Amino acid sequence: MGHLVKLDLSANGLSELPDNFGNLSLLQHLDLFKNNLSSLPVGFFKLKLLKWLDLKENPLEYPGNEIVGLCRNDNECKTCALQVLDFMKKEKSTDCDSALIPLL
Numbered sequence: 093m094g095h096l097v098k099l100d101l102s103a104n105g106l107s108e109l110p111d112n113f114g115n116l117s118l119l120q121h122l123d124l125f126k127n128n129l130s131s132l133p134v135g136f137f138k139l140k141l142l143k144w145l146d147l148k149e150n151p152l153e154y155p156g157n158e159i160v161g162l163c164r165n166d167n168e169c170k171t172c173a174l175q176v177l178d179f180m181k182k183e184k185s186t187d188c189d190s191a192l193i194p195l196l
Contacts, residue, residue: 102126102146114138122173125149125163137180145173 097118102125114135119142126149146163159179163169 097121097141099123109133109136111135117141120144122146132176132180134180134184137177137184139177142173142177144169145176147172147176 095118096116098121099116099119100123102123104127106124106127106129108129109132111133112135113133114137117138117140119139121144122139122142123146125146129147129150130153144166146169147160148163152160159175161168161172161175163172
């Protein structure tokens with residue numbers, strides 16, 4: 093799975109992602125729409141090539157909608173990817189001991 097660039101996990105009832113999810117280093121497009129995610133794994137910041145992300149309809153707790161946004165169209169999903177990665181990088185640098193960083 094090291095060459096995976098697009099992954100659609102929408103509407104799968106996922107409540108968490110594996111800790112090593114960030115090892116999908118070539119991932120560019122990730123659809124997590126309509127799951128049960130309340131947080132993302134710390135390693136998420138490693139998805140440096142991520143250009144598109146949909147986190148709508150998840151019970152995300154932190155950092156809030158101002159980071160994730162609404163993702164109603166392609167441009168908003170691109171912005172979501174940039175903002176979430178930026179946030180995760182900052183959180184990783186300030187909280188290296190956490191296993192999970194809650195999102196939204």
